[in-house]
Amino acid sequence: MVVLAKSVRMILDERDRKILALLQADAGVPVAEIAERVSLSLSACARRIQRLEESGHIIRRVAVLDxxxxxxxxxxxxxxxxxxxxxxxxxxxxxxxxxxxxxxxxxxxxxxxxxxxxxxxxxxxxxxxxxxxxxxxxxxxxxxxxxxxxxxxxxxxxxxxxxx
The missing domain is CATH 3.30.70.920 (Lrp/AsnC effector binding domain/regulation of amino acid metabolism (RAM) domain)
Known part of the structure:
Protein backbone atom coordinates (compact mmCIF):
# COMPACT_ATOMS: atom_id res chain seq x y z
CA MET A 1 0.00 0.00 0.00
CA VAL A 2 1.34 3.43 -0.92
CA VAL A 3 0.18 6.56 0.92
CA LEU A 4 2.02 9.81 0.30
CA ALA A 5 1.18 13.17 1.81
CA LYS A 6 3.51 15.21 -0.40
CA SER A 7 1.89 16.38 -3.62
CA VAL A 8 4.06 17.17 -6.64
CA ARG A 9 2.45 19.01 -9.57
CA MET A 10 2.75 17.20 -12.88
CA ILE A 11 1.05 17.22 -16.26
CA LEU A 12 -0.40 13.91 -17.38
CA ASP A 13 -0.23 12.55 -20.90
CA GLU A 14 -2.10 9.66 -22.54
CA ARG A 15 0.41 7.08 -21.27
CA ASP A 16 -0.03 8.31 -17.70
CA ARG A 17 -3.81 8.07 -18.08
CA LYS A 18 -3.53 4.54 -19.47
CA ILE A 19 -1.24 3.55 -16.58
CA LEU A 20 -3.82 4.93 -14.13
CA ALA A 21 -6.62 3.02 -15.86
CA LEU A 22 -4.61 -0.22 -15.83
CA LEU A 23 -3.72 0.13 -12.15
CA GLN A 24 -7.35 0.87 -11.26
CA ALA A 25 -8.42 -2.30 -13.04
CA ASP A 26 -5.79 -4.37 -11.22
CA ALA A 27 -3.20 -2.80 -8.92
CA GLY A 28 -1.36 -6.12 -8.80
CA VAL A 29 -0.51 -6.22 -12.50
CA PRO A 30 3.27 -6.47 -12.93
CA VAL A 31 5.06 -3.29 -14.03
CA ALA A 32 6.51 -5.21 -16.97
CA GLU A 33 3.02 -5.91 -18.28
CA ILE A 34 1.97 -2.27 -17.83
CA ALA A 35 5.15 -1.14 -19.61
CA GLU A 36 4.38 -3.41 -22.55
CA ARG A 37 0.76 -2.25 -22.77
CA VAL A 38 1.73 1.46 -22.81
CA SER A 39 4.80 0.98 -25.03
CA LEU A 40 7.44 2.01 -22.48
CA SER A 41 10.58 0.42 -21.16
CA LEU A 42 10.29 -1.22 -17.75
CA SER A 43 12.37 1.48 -16.04
CA ALA A 44 10.50 4.37 -17.74
CA CYS A 45 7.18 2.85 -16.72
CA ALA A 46 8.34 2.32 -13.13
CA ARG A 47 9.47 5.97 -12.97
CA ARG A 48 6.07 7.14 -14.24
CA ILE A 49 4.25 5.07 -11.64
CA GLN A 50 6.50 6.49 -8.94
CA ARG A 51 5.79 10.05 -10.18
CA LEU A 52 2.04 9.33 -10.15
CA GLU A 53 2.37 8.18 -6.54
CA GLU A 54 4.48 11.18 -5.53
CA SER A 55 2.11 13.62 -7.24
CA GLY A 56 -0.84 12.18 -5.33
CA HIS A 57 -2.66 10.85 -8.40
CA ILE A 58 -2.27 7.39 -6.86
CA ILE A 59 -3.22 7.64 -3.19
CA ARG A 60 -2.88 3.97 -2.29
CA ARG A 61 -3.24 0.50 -3.75
CA VAL A 62 -5.87 -1.81 -2.32
CA ALA A 63 -7.30 -5.29 -2.79
CA VAL A 64 -10.99 -5.52 -3.69
CA LEU A 65 -12.59 -8.32 -1.71
CA ASP A 66 -15.49 -10.56 -2.69
Whole structure:
Protein backbone atom coordinates (compact mmCIF):
# COMPACT_ATOMS: atom_id res chain seq x y z
CA MET A 1 0.00 0.00 0.00
CA VAL A 2 1.34 3.43 -0.92
CA VAL A 3 0.18 6.56 0.92
CA LEU A 4 2.02 9.81 0.30
CA ALA A 5 1.18 13.17 1.81
CA LYS A 6 3.51 15.21 -0.40
CA SER A 7 1.89 16.38 -3.62
CA VAL A 8 4.06 17.17 -6.64
CA ARG A 9 2.45 19.01 -9.57
CA MET A 10 2.75 17.20 -12.88
CA ILE A 11 1.05 17.22 -16.26
CA LEU A 12 -0.40 13.91 -17.38
CA ASP A 13 -0.23 12.55 -20.90
CA GLU A 14 -2.10 9.66 -22.54
CA ARG A 15 0.41 7.08 -21.27
CA ASP A 16 -0.03 8.31 -17.70
CA ARG A 17 -3.81 8.07 -18.08
CA LYS A 18 -3.53 4.54 -19.47
CA ILE A 19 -1.24 3.55 -16.58
CA LEU A 20 -3.82 4.93 -14.13
CA ALA A 21 -6.62 3.02 -15.86
CA LEU A 22 -4.61 -0.22 -15.83
CA LEU A 23 -3.72 0.13 -12.15
CA GLN A 24 -7.35 0.87 -11.26
CA ALA A 25 -8.42 -2.30 -13.04
CA ASP A 26 -5.79 -4.37 -11.22
CA ALA A 27 -3.20 -2.80 -8.92
CA GLY A 28 -1.36 -6.12 -8.80
CA VAL A 29 -0.51 -6.22 -12.50
CA PRO A 30 3.27 -6.47 -12.93
CA VAL A 31 5.06 -3.29 -14.03
CA ALA A 32 6.51 -5.21 -16.97
CA GLU A 33 3.02 -5.91 -18.28
CA ILE A 34 1.97 -2.27 -17.83
CA ALA A 35 5.15 -1.14 -19.61
CA GLU A 36 4.38 -3.41 -22.55
CA ARG A 37 0.76 -2.25 -22.77
CA VAL A 38 1.73 1.46 -22.81
CA SER A 39 4.80 0.98 -25.03
CA LEU A 40 7.44 2.01 -22.48
CA SER A 41 10.58 0.42 -21.16
CA LEU A 42 10.29 -1.22 -17.75
CA SER A 43 12.37 1.48 -16.04
CA ALA A 44 10.50 4.37 -17.74
CA CYS A 45 7.18 2.85 -16.72
CA ALA A 46 8.34 2.32 -13.13
CA ARG A 47 9.47 5.97 -12.97
CA ARG A 48 6.07 7.14 -14.24
CA ILE A 49 4.25 5.07 -11.64
CA GLN A 50 6.50 6.49 -8.94
CA ARG A 51 5.79 10.05 -10.18
CA LEU A 52 2.04 9.33 -10.15
CA GLU A 53 2.37 8.18 -6.54
CA GLU A 54 4.48 11.18 -5.53
CA SER A 55 2.11 13.62 -7.24
CA GLY A 56 -0.84 12.18 -5.33
CA HIS A 57 -2.66 10.85 -8.40
CA ILE A 58 -2.27 7.39 -6.86
CA ILE A 59 -3.22 7.64 -3.19
CA ARG A 60 -2.88 3.97 -2.29
CA ARG A 61 -3.24 0.50 -3.75
CA VAL A 62 -5.87 -1.81 -2.32
CA ALA A 63 -7.30 -5.29 -2.79
CA VAL A 64 -10.99 -5.52 -3.69
CA LEU A 65 -12.59 -8.32 -1.71
CA ASP A 66 -15.49 -10.56 -2.69
CA UNK A 67 -18.35 -9.44 -0.42
CA UNK A 68 -20.10 -12.82 -0.51
CA UNK A 69 -16.95 -14.67 0.54
CA UNK A 70 -16.23 -12.08 3.24
CA UNK A 71 -19.77 -12.52 4.57
CA UNK A 72 -21.34 -9.10 3.91
CA UNK A 73 -23.54 -9.54 0.81
CA UNK A 74 -26.33 -7.19 1.93
CA UNK A 75 -26.28 -3.44 1.26
CA UNK A 76 -28.46 -0.95 3.09
CA UNK A 77 -28.55 2.76 2.34
CA UNK A 78 -29.51 4.86 5.36
CA UNK A 79 -30.81 8.36 4.64
CA UNK A 80 -30.42 10.64 7.64
CA UNK A 81 -31.99 13.94 8.63
CA UNK A 82 -30.69 15.92 11.56
CA UNK A 83 -31.86 19.03 13.36
CA UNK A 84 -28.24 19.91 14.10
CA UNK A 85 -25.83 21.50 11.64
CA UNK A 86 -23.06 22.89 13.82
CA UNK A 87 -19.43 22.02 13.26
CA UNK A 88 -19.42 20.32 16.65
CA UNK A 89 -22.36 18.05 15.77
CA UNK A 90 -20.86 17.18 12.39
CA UNK A 91 -17.59 16.18 14.07
CA UNK A 92 -19.49 14.12 16.66
CA UNK A 93 -21.38 12.38 13.84
CA UNK A 94 -18.15 11.78 11.92
CA UNK A 95 -16.59 10.17 15.00
CA UNK A 96 -19.72 8.10 15.67
CA UNK A 97 -19.71 6.51 12.22
CA UNK A 98 -15.95 6.29 11.67
CA UNK A 99 -15.55 3.39 14.06
CA UNK A 100 -18.29 1.28 12.47
CA UNK A 101 -16.65 -1.00 9.88
CA UNK A 102 -19.96 -1.87 8.22
CA UNK A 103 -20.39 1.77 7.13
CA UNK A 104 -18.24 1.82 4.00
CA UNK A 105 -19.33 5.23 2.66
CA UNK A 106 -20.88 8.35 4.14
CA UNK A 107 -21.85 11.48 2.23
CA UNK A 108 -23.29 14.85 3.25
CA UNK A 109 -26.09 15.76 0.86
CA UNK A 110 -28.12 18.60 -0.53
CA UNK A 111 -31.89 18.19 -0.70
CA UNK A 112 -34.35 16.54 1.68
CA UNK A 113 -31.81 14.44 3.56
CA UNK A 114 -28.60 15.55 5.21
CA UNK A 115 -26.52 12.36 4.95
CA UNK A 116 -26.50 8.99 3.23
CA UNK A 117 -24.64 5.98 4.56
CA UNK A 118 -23.75 2.89 2.56
CA UNK A 119 -23.75 -0.02 4.96
CA UNK A 120 -22.64 -3.59 4.15
CA UNK A 121 -24.09 -6.34 6.31
CA UNK A 122 -24.14 -10.13 6.72
CA UNK A 123 -27.96 -10.00 6.57
CA UNK A 124 -30.60 -7.30 6.64
CA UNK A 125 -31.50 -7.98 10.30
CA UNK A 126 -28.03 -6.80 11.31
CA UNK A 127 -28.99 -3.25 10.27
CA UNK A 128 -30.72 -2.78 13.64
CA UNK A 129 -27.40 -3.37 15.43
CA UNK A 130 -25.73 -0.64 13.37
CA UNK A 131 -28.69 1.72 13.76
CA UNK A 132 -28.63 1.36 17.55
CA UNK A 133 -24.87 1.89 17.63
CA UNK A 134 -25.24 5.20 15.78
CA UNK A 135 -28.20 6.57 17.77
CA UNK A 136 -26.47 5.74 21.08
CA UNK A 137 -23.65 8.10 20.04
CA UNK A 138 -25.43 10.95 18.28
CA UNK A 139 -28.93 12.45 18.11
CA UNK A 140 -30.71 12.10 14.76
CA UNK A 141 -34.01 13.61 13.63
CA UNK A 142 -35.02 10.93 11.10
CA UNK A 143 -33.49 7.83 9.55
CA UNK A 144 -34.91 6.05 6.53
CA UNK A 145 -33.27 2.86 5.28
CA UNK A 146 -33.50 1.20 1.88
CA UNK A 147 -32.25 -2.28 1.07
CA UNK A 148 -30.41 -2.76 -2.20
CA UNK A 149 -32.18 -5.48 -4.17
CA UNK A 150 -29.65 -5.72 -7.02
CA UNK A 151 -26.32 -4.14 -7.93
CA UNK A 152 -26.56 -2.72 -11.45
CA UNK A 153 -23.14 -1.09 -11.46
CA UNK A 154 -20.37 -1.17 -8.92
CA UNK A 155 -16.78 -0.13 -8.79
CA UNK A 156 -14.32 2.40 -7.57
CA UNK A 157 -12.52 3.14 -10.84
CA UNK A 158 -12.55 6.82 -11.78
CA UNK A 159 -12.69 8.14 -15.35
CA UNK A 160 -9.10 9.09 -16.19
CA UNK A 161 -9.91 11.24 -19.24
CA UNK A 162 -10.30 14.32 -17.01
CA UNK A 163 -6.98 13.89 -15.21
CA UNK A 164 -4.62 16.82 -15.60
Missing amino acids: RDKIGVPTTVFALIKTAHHSDEWIELFRKAISGIAEIVEAHRLTGNYDYILKIVLPRVEHYDVIYKEIVRKVELFDVSASISMEVLKSGSALPVDYAR
